[in-house]
Each structure stands twice: as structure tokens, then as C-alpha cells.
Amino acid sequence: MGGNSDMKLIDENGIRIDGRKVDELRPIKIEAGVLKSADGSAYVEIGKNKVLAAVYGPRECHPRHMQNPAKAIVQCKYNMISFSVSDRKRPGPDRRSVEISKLISEAMEYVVFTENYPRTSIDVYIEVLQANAGTRCAGLTAAAVALADAGIPMKDIVPAVAVGKVNDQVVLDLNKEEDNYGQADLPIAMIPRTGEVLLMQMDGHLTQAEFDKALEMGVKACHEIYELQKDALRRRYAIVNGETEEEPKEPAEDVNEEA
Amino acid sequence: MARSIVSEIKRDHIHKLIADGKRVDGRAWDQVREISVQTNVVETAEGSSRVKIGNTEVIVGVKMTVGEPFADTPNKGVLSTNAELIPMASPSFESGPPDENSIELARVVDRGIRESQMIDLEKLCIEPGKKVWINFVDIYVLDFDGNLFDACNLGAVTAIKSAIVPAKANGLGEDYPMPITCTPISVTSVQIENSILVDPTLDEEKVAAARLTVTTDDNGDLRAMQKGLSGALTLEQVKTAIETSRRLGIEIRKLIG
Numbered sequence A: 001m002g003g004n005s006d007m008k009l010i011d012e013n014g015i016r017i018d019g020r021k022v023d024e025l026r027p028i029k030i031e032a033g034v035l036k037s038a039d040g041s042a043y044v045e046i047g048k049n050k051v052l053a054a055v056y057g058p059r060e061c062h063p064r065h066m067q068n069p070a071k072a073i074v075q076c077k078y079n080m081i082s083f084s085v086s087d088r089k090r091p092g093p094d095r096r097s098v099e100i101s102k103l104i105s106e107a108m109e110y111v112v113f114t115e116n117y118p119r120t121s122i123d124v125y126i127e128v129l130q131a132n133a134g135t136r137c138a139g140l141t142a143a144a145v146a147l148a149d150a151g152i153p154m155k156d157i158v159p160a161v162a163v164g165k166v167n168d169q170v171v172l173d174l175n176k177e178e179d180n181y182g183q184a185d186l187p188i189a190m191i192p193r194t195g196e197v198l199l200m201q202m203d204g205h206l207t208q209a210e211f212d213k214a215l216e217m218g219v220k221a222c223h224e225i226y227e228l229q230k231d232a233l234r235r236r237y238a239i240v241n242g243e244t245e246e247e248p249k250e251p252a253e254d255v256n257e258e259a
Numbered sequence B: 001m002a003r004s005i006v007s008e009i010k011r012d013h014i015h016k017l018i019a020d021g022k023r024v025d026g027r028a029w030d031q032v033r034e035i036s037v038q039t040n041v042v043e044t045a046e047g048s049s050r051v052k053i054g055n056t057e058v059i060v061g062v063k064m065t066v067g068e069p070f071a072d073t074p075n076k077g078v079l080s081t082n083a084e085l086i087p088m089a090s091p092s093f094e095s096g097p098p099d100e101n102s103i104e105l106a107r108v109v110d111r112g113i114r115e116s117q118m119i120d121l122e123k124l125c126i127e128p129g130k131k132v133w134i135n136f137v138d139i140y141v142l143d144f145d146g147n148l149f150d151a152c153n154l155g156a157v158t159a160i161k162s163a164i165v166p167a168k169a170n171g172l173g174e175d176y177p178m179p180i181t182c183t184p185i186s187v188t189s190v191q192i193e194n195s196i197l198v199d200p201t202l203d204e205e206k207v208a209a210a211r212l213t214v215t216t217d218d219n220g221d222l223r224a225m226q227k228g229l230s231g232a233l234t235l236e237q238v239k240t241a242i243e244t245s246r247r248l249g250i251e252i253r254k255l256i257g
Helices: A095-111 A137-148 A176-181 A206-245 A251-258 B008-019 B098-114 B150-162 B202-207 B237-257
Strands: A028-032 A040-046 A049-060 A073-080 A121-132 A160-166 A170-174 A184-191 A196-200 B037-041 B047-053 B056-067 B078-084 B124-126 B130-142 B186-194 B193-200 B210-216 B222-228
Touching: A028 A206, A040 A137, A049 A137, A049 B150, A073 A095, A073 A206, A095 A137, A095 A196, A095 B098, A121 B047, A137 A176, A160 A206, A170 A176, A170 B008, A170 B098, A170 B150, A176 B237, A184 A206, A184 B222, A196 B047, A196 B186, A206 B098, B008 B202, B008 B222, B037 B150, B056 B098, B056 B124, B056 B150, B098 B130, B098 B186, B098 B222, B124 B202, B124 B210, B150 B186, B150 B237, B186 B202, B193 B237, B210 B237
Parallel strands: A073 A121, B078 B130
Antiparallel strands: A028 A040, A040 A049, A049 A121, A160 A170, A160 A184, A184 A196, B037 B047, B047 B056, B056 B130, B124 B130, B186 B193, B186 B210, B210 B222
């Protein structure tokens, strides 16, 4: 957080520098099943964020000592590609991405019915192609859709969003400037059906009243994203359905040969 | 790339089709899969491109910073090419530092660009011996279905062509397009059962005995080559692969404009 900067990010009418109201999400685009090799995949754009997620598994768990004889483990790897940020990032994991990977893995492990697949690993790869604040939320949102696309049974689909504080006001879904010069950042992921929180981090400064307001805003936005996630899966499913309907193969002739 | 196991039934199937002059996906031996190129896909990069050849997909970004030249080329910009075979792209790719496959891939792509002098590196010198532009060409494989060499070459070339030198942000005057002299295009062929097939799919790569990547420039002259895999090629087969590369290079160059 940049702390209390004098930079004016919200005007008198409550409009932010990208033209949004304080409780407005950036434009969101979600697409399921975008990669051929992966068992499940998803592409998510939230504002200028562009994120790909791919799922492999359940498959044999490597390294083997991490196997759990009672259930599957979920291993998410969050990574930013070198040209996703303004100053080139050296390829490979850094401390930040290791932490984010851990949090997303833990969140997803709770929603997947891991007890169905003992001793296996469900691997989720999240690649940030273009970053503009809120990539962990976009990544988690994509990962949830990719897991569903892979046909892995889950309690629910998980949406995620960040709420923050800018110019002493609580605002939804921070963009890069707001993230750099804002006063607080609160990423949230939740299970919409039950209202359970799966990921929560905070840095900056929020009063109790501000936190309550931020949480309320975040929960409402999560439900909006949730609908878009389900819609993406429905679109994906509808296409597959259309294709299979064209060739209904019934092995009817075999019966006659027998007789 | 990864020489993972291929089932005998699949190997026999591919061999049998080739004996009849056919391929699994119905292509002619000298026919490339459908190519799609989308440039400027990442705003944070100076140039970027997303390329699909069949089901193989790569994303390439060019980042430019101001830095010191190498001592032996004080008046030339620097080119650095890197390829990441990320586990997203294939069940056989693992995370970690670049392995021999990704190093070979990056070096072959680099050689085509460097040896053709596609980028006019002398125009990327700011102050001889002190300040030049450093170009990082980073290739990420997103979906792997064979022939990474050509997909990565095409991705790198189109990303470089779309790049804008960020002079303004570095206090060096107005931005200008990357100085380009030509368009090097690589075309890869494999030898299976003594036939030469262009643009192999993953299954074809797995059963192939030998591979030859040939990079040509706008004049059809050779700029880089790489033979791969443990099999051998006859001189006749090498000539076929070169002739195919030259011919298809013209078509691909037209396609990307």
C-alpha cells in the first residue's frame, strides 16, 4: 500500500479514474475449456488482468511422500509470466508467488471432494499473462472454473474479488493505480452457497466499520462473479452437447448378428 | 520433445498410414496445420503474440530495457531468447529451471532471429560501449501438440515485429517501431519410415526417427538449421526438408504479412 497519498483517485461525484463507481466491478470475461492438452482449463479477464488456468488430474502424486492414503491433494501453482508486468519479471517462482500458490491450494482443497481420489494429486496451473492488480483473485476465479471443466466433483464454484480503501473510501475491485496508491487491500474468496470464506488477506489500514462495509461489498461482488463462472461452464457444456447430439451411435445391429 | 512412451498400436497405425501415403489427421506430407496469429495480446509487453499451429499454442512477449552492451559488440543491442515449457501445456512438462529441451528450443529460435539479422541491433545502440537496448524474447508454451520449434519461431518473429521501442518511458525521445530487416521462418520436418513429413503432431514426433528444422530468410537463403532426435537422414531427405522449408516459408511469410 502506498499509504495516504495525495493522489486523487475518486472525484467529487464518486467516480474512479477508470470511470467506475465505488461498488462496481471491472468488465469480466470468463471462458471454459480453452486448452486441448489439459483435463480442464479456463481463461479469465478482469479489467486488464488476463489469466489462464489449467487442471491435470487426479493423477499420480509427485513427489510420492506427499501422497495422502485417505484423499487427494490439490497443488496449485500461481505464476506470472515474465512480460505480464511493466518491468520484466525473472521467470520462475519468487516468494510472493509461493505464498499465493499455497493460499489458493488450501482454498481449493476445501471445495474439492478430495476423499474420492486417495493417493492422487490434482494439479492446477495458473499463469498470469497480463497483470493489473487483483491477479490472485482472477487466478482463483479461473482455477475454480478449470476444476469444474475437468469434471472434478466440488462443493461449489469459488469466486474471488479484492476490496480496498482509496481516498478514505471503501472501493471494490482495485485497479493498478488504486492498488499502488490506495490505503488498504482485502482479497476475499468464498463459497457463495454457504457463505464460507476460503481466502482472506489484508494489508493497509481499515476501521471496523470500513471492514464491515468492505466485506459486504465483497460478498455481493462474489455472487456476481459466481453467476459469470456458472454461465461460462453452461456455454462450454452447451457446445459439447450440440456436437454429441449429431452422432448418436447405437449398437443396434449387433443383436441381429447374434441370432 | 519429451520422448514419452507411445503405444504399439498407435505406432503401427501411424506407420501403416504412412506406407499408404497418408497421415493421421489427413494432411499431405508437405502440409502445415492451420496457423493463427494474434499480435499485441499483452499490453505490459513492448511486443507480444499468441500463435496456434493446430493444437499447439504459444505466447511470446518482448520486453526491452536499457543496459550495457557486450564488450565485443559495443555498438549493438542485446538479444536474449528464453523458452519456458510450463506444466500447463502438457502432462509431460514439469516446473523448474529450463531443461535441455527448452534450452535447445530457445537456442534454435534465437539462432534463426540472430543469424538472419532480423533485428537491426546496430540501430538499438544508444551510446556505444555504454548504453544499448536489451531485448528479452520470452516464449511460453501454453498447449503442446508437437512442433514447438516452428510455433515458437513464428511466435517470436511476430512478437518482435509488433514491438515498439519504449524510448519515451526511458527518457530517450519518441517511441519508434522495432528496426526489422527481414522475416526468418523455420519449418520443421520429421523422418518416419523414410518419409519426410512437415509440421509433425505430438504423436508423429513420438514415433519419428529424426527431425530437421530449417530457417530461411526472405530471399529463401538458409539462416539456421538443427537436426534432432537419434535417427539419421539421407542427403536426399535433407534436401527435401530444405526445399519444403523454403517453399512453405514463402507462404507463411505471406500469411503473417
